[in-house]
Amino acid sequence: MTDDTAVQARRREIASEHLLFKLIExxxxxxxxxxxxxxxxxxxxxxxxxxxxxxxxxxxxxxxQMITGARAEIAE
Structure with missing residues (x-):
């Protein structure tokens, strides 16, 4: 059985990382x-x-790695 708190934390991390990348770009x-x-x-x-x-x-x-990914995304 999946721990609901861990699932929510993962989802928040994914959403936060996406928004942060877009802000940086x-x-x-x-x-x-x-x-x-x-x-x-x-x-x-x-x-x-x-x-x-x-x-x-x-x-x-x-x-x-996040900085490298942002540089690559911007270079496209």
Missing amino acids: YVEQRHPGLLDFLEGSLDHLGDPAHDETKDDEAVRQIAR
Whole structure:
């Protein structure tokens, strides 16, 4: 049986990620430099977990992949 809370969280994450990508694309197309700025901020990004799941670099890698995807989408 699927946990309803986990399903809702996944759906919110998918929706939020889509809207964030579209916002980034919109701003970058009108004001170039946003993606460079975001990329430059990644050293300050970390995982707030306080247990064995904490992995700052994994969080940064996801952000890098999102930036790469946004750059590719804009280049099309």
